[in-house]
Amino acid sequence: xxxxxxxxxxxxxxxxxxxxxxxxxxxxxxxxxxxxxxxxxxxxxxxxxxxxxxxxxxxxxxxxxxxxxxxxxxxxxxxxxxxxxxxxxxxxxxxxxxxxxxxxxxxxxxxxxxxxxxxxxxxxxxxxxxxxxxxxxxxxxxxxxxxxxxxxxxxxxxxxxxxxxxxxxxxxxxxxxxxxxxxxxxxxxxxxxxxxxxxxxxxxxxxxxxxxxxxxxxxxxxxxxxxxxxxxxxxxxxxxxxxxxxxxxxxxxxxxxxxxxxxxxxxxxxxxxxxxxxxxxxxxxxxxxxxxxxxxxxxxxxxxxxxxxxxxxxxxxxxxxxxxxxxxxxxxxxxxxxxxxxxxxxxxxxxxxxxxxxxxxxxxxxxxxxxxxxxxxxxxx
Amino acid sequence: xxxxxxxxxxxxxxxxxxxxxxxxxxxxxxxxxxxxxxxxxxxxxxxxxxxxxxxxxxxxxxxxxxxxxxxxxxxxxxxxxxxxxxxxxxxxxxxxxxxxxxxxxxxxxxxxxxxxxxxxxxxxxxxxxxxxxxxxxxxxxxxxxxxxxxxxxxxxxxxxxxxxxxxxxxxxxxxxxxxxxxxxxxxxxxxxxxxxxxxxxxxxxxxxxxxxxxxxxxxxxxxxxxxxxxxxxxxxxxxxxxxxxxxxxxxxxxxxxxxxxxxxxxxxxxxxxxxxxxxxxx
Numbered sequence: 001x002x003x004x005x006x007x008x009x010x011x012x013x014x015x016x017x018x019x020x021x022x023x024x025x026x027x028x029x030x031x032x033x034x035x036x037x038x039x040x041x042x043x044x045x046x047x048x049x050x051x052x053x054x055x056x057x058x059x060x061x062x063x064x065x066x067x068x069x070x071x072x073x074x075x076x077x078x079x080x081x082x083x084x085x086x087x088x089x090x091x092x093x094x095x096x097x098x099x100x101x102x103x104x105x106x107x108x109x110x111x112x113x114x115x116x117x118x119x120x121x122x123x124x125x126x127x128x129x130x131x132x133x134x135x136x137x138x139x140x141x142x143x144x145x146x147x148x149x150x151x152x153x154x155x156x157x158x159x160x161x162x163x164x165x166x167x168x169x170x171x172x173x174x175x176x177x178x179x180x181x182x183x184x185x186x187x188x189x190x191x192x193x194x195x196x197x198x199x200x201x202x203x204x205x206x207x208x209x210x211x212x213x214x215x216x217x218x219x220x221x222x223x224x225x226x227x228x229x230x231x232x233x234x235x236x237x238x239x240x241x242x243x244x245x246x247x248x249x250x251x252x253x254x255x256x257x258x259x260x261x262x263x264x265x266x267x268x269x270x271x272x273x274x275x276x277x278x279x280x281x282x283x284x285x286x287x288x289x290x291x292x293x294x295x296x297x298x299x300x301x302x303x304x305x306x307x308x309x310x311x312x313x314x315x316x317x318x319x320x321x322x323x324x325x326x327x328x329x330x331x332x333x334x335x336x337x338x339x340x341x342x343x344x345x346x347x348x349x350x351x352x353x354x355x356x357x358x359x360x361x362x363x364x365x366x367x368x369x370x371x372x373x374x375x376x377x378x379x380x381x
Numbered sequence: 382x383x384x385x386x387x388x389x390x391x392x393x394x395x396x397x398x399x400x401x402x403x404x405x406x407x408x409x410x411x412x413x414x415x416x417x418x419x420x421x422x423x424x425x426x427x428x429x430x431x432x433x434x435x436x437x438x439x440x441x442x443x444x445x446x447x448x449x450x451x452x453x454x455x456x457x458x459x460x461x462x463x464x465x466x467x468x469x470x471x472x473x474x475x476x477x478x479x480x481x482x483x484x485x486x487x488x489x490x491x492x493x494x495x496x497x498x499x500x501x502x503x504x505x506x507x508x509x510x511x512x513x514x515x516x517x518x519x520x521x522x523x524x525x526x527x528x529x530x531x532x533x534x535x536x537x538x539x540x541x542x543x544x545x546x547x548x549x550x551x552x553x554x555x556x557x558x559x560x561x562x563x564x565x566x567x568x569x570x571x572x573x574x575x576x577x578x579x580x581x582x583x584x585x586x587x588x589x590x591x592x593x594x595x596x597x598x599x600x601x602x603x604x605x606x607x608x609x610x611x612x613x614x615x616x617x618x619x620x621x622x623x624x625x626x627x628x629x630x631x632x633x634x635x636x637x638x639x640x641x642x643x644x645x646x647x648x649x650x651x652x653x654x655x656x657x658x659x660x661x662x663x
Contacts, residue, residue: 053556053560055556055559055560060590074559074564075556075559075560076559076560076561076562076563076567080560082556082560083561084553084556084557085553086553088553088554088557088559090554090557090558090572091554092572092575100529101561101571102561103560104571105561105562105563105567105571106562149561150560150561150661153561153562164604225550287383289397339512
């Protein structure tokens with residue numbers, strides 16, 4: 001994998017009707033990387049993608065492609081292809097002609113088009129469907145046509161705008177694996193947009209977490225999960241308990257009036273901080289052997305593990321464990337130093353990480369509402 | 382017969398009666414007159430007369446030719462217009478739509494009469510020309526002005542179905558085409574044009590059919606000197622001193638058949654795609 005920068009964004013700013021959509025995006029993407037823009041709807045991830053594709057022009061800032069400024073280059077002259085959210089396949093053309101579209105525009109000789117289209121259709125497992133009309137294909141098949149139509153042009157960069165969101169869960173998992181393999185095989189730089197954190201973690205080399213038009217954190221999936229920069233990232237990627245703490249000195253943090261050893265350093269003495277503890281990193285022990293003590297207020301069985309909510313001084317912790325503990329039981333919590341992650345206070349402090357009002361149903365409803373809003377937003381533009 | 386079925390028949394009855402009284406019966410009359418002589422005997426002579434008399438054939442081919450020209454000109458004006466209309470913002474689209482429809486709120490006869498006043502020897506334009514010292518121009522009385530009259534009157538029927546089919550094309554398809562290397566022109570040729578074909582076909586039908594049977598426009602714009610097939614039918618039925626219902630009905634019948642055949646040809650082109658089409662197919 002080469003280490004050349006293929007795309008660079010420099011201080012991209014953009015607003016619609018006075019509302020800031022992108023607030024100073026700086027980003028470098030290396031050739032051959034699988035990069036994911038992750039964030040809730042309205043965070044600016046799709047807009048950033050559309051600026052790279054050339055469908056939108058930023059108010060200020062520069063886009064570089066292989067070191068050259070491409071602000072003024074129209075989409076059809078960029079060596080970048082896109083897989084659209086709802087595929088945008090041409091309904092008046094059959095599968096073959098959809099895939100051949102880009103090559104026909106480039107006036108490629110007929111026989112070469114024929115060979116390449118068949119090769120591509122074989123690559124995406126659509127052999128034999130050349131003559132089918134688009135509306136007779138299933139969602140998964142349409143997805144494959146969209147992939148073949150894009151990569152037949154050998155783009156340097158492939159942009160994918162929530163391409164899996166219309167598929168059911170099983171198919172989505174399969175396509176995740178296929179896309180990842182395809183990216184490795186072709187060596188094309190993939191820029192993938194999603195609001196699904198699992199998808200982002202499982203597929204990407206680099207995850208760019210965005211919110212409110214700003215990049216919150218850039219890093220490998222493991223970095224993002226283990227070392228979140230602020231409460232937003234910690235909460236958006238997986239479950240986390242985020243507790244107010246005071247950094248007594250390097251490697252020592254006070255939570256709930258008790259000192260805990262940790263692995264973080266470089267904060268001011270007695271600096272207020274956010275402490276992240278992942279639910280799976282907390283052990284439940286008999287109350288006299290724990291570091292903290294609390295009462296179990298809810299237990300949910302999730303197959304692999306139980307999700308247990310423990311109330312400690314009116315702050316509700318989420319703990320994932322394979323051991324059952326009943327509601328009302330007083331338990332002790334044991335936390336290893338490496339389970340504790342310290343973050344500086346940010347605008348997001350205090351907004352996330354407490355499971356007081358937690359319920360799965362509420363979470364799902366919120367997610368559905370956000371998705372509906374996202375779909376509406378897309379229909380508007 | 383079940384109750385539901387008899388109810389359905391009762392509901393349909395008024396429309397059925399209407400259709401019989403105002404569509405079927407008149408058609409039977411037309412057919413009757415076309416195949417009978419003045420004293421009521423059965424004959425093919427009317428049809429033979431129509432196809433063998435030079436005066437009828439000249440008028441017939443003239444009508445076809447003018448209608449084809451008018452349809453072609455309408456298409457050439459309407460397509461770019463409809464395309465641009467679909468590109469501007471929503472409030473401008475509504476405004477343009479209103480402007481396109483506005484002349485249609487006035488009766489065709491009134492519109493045509495007004496244009497005759499504007500274009501005639503002592504009309505508005507010639508008065509203006511004279512006032513700045515130019516020679517007056519003879520606008521009326523030629524093929525061009527009649528075709529102009531038809532284009533002017535029927536252009537909205539071409540614009541509206543084309544506009545509706547272009548504006549139905551999903552924006553993401555245009556982006557996809559752009560993304561795959563097409564510039565704006567290529568996108569029109571490879572995506573918008575094929576996808577708006579149903580609109581074009583219904584526009585062609587909606588302009589060609591009234592054009593080929595036009596009568597009033599040609600009479601007003603040529604002082605009755607250039608006759609179209611519609612004028613001849615009108616003459617035969619009530620303008621000439623000796624009405625000839627039989628030949629008039631024959632010409633009407635032939636014209637109807639020609640229109641039906643052209644509709645069948647147009648529909649042949651759009652087969653299988655009827656749902657994605659825009660506008661109206663009559």
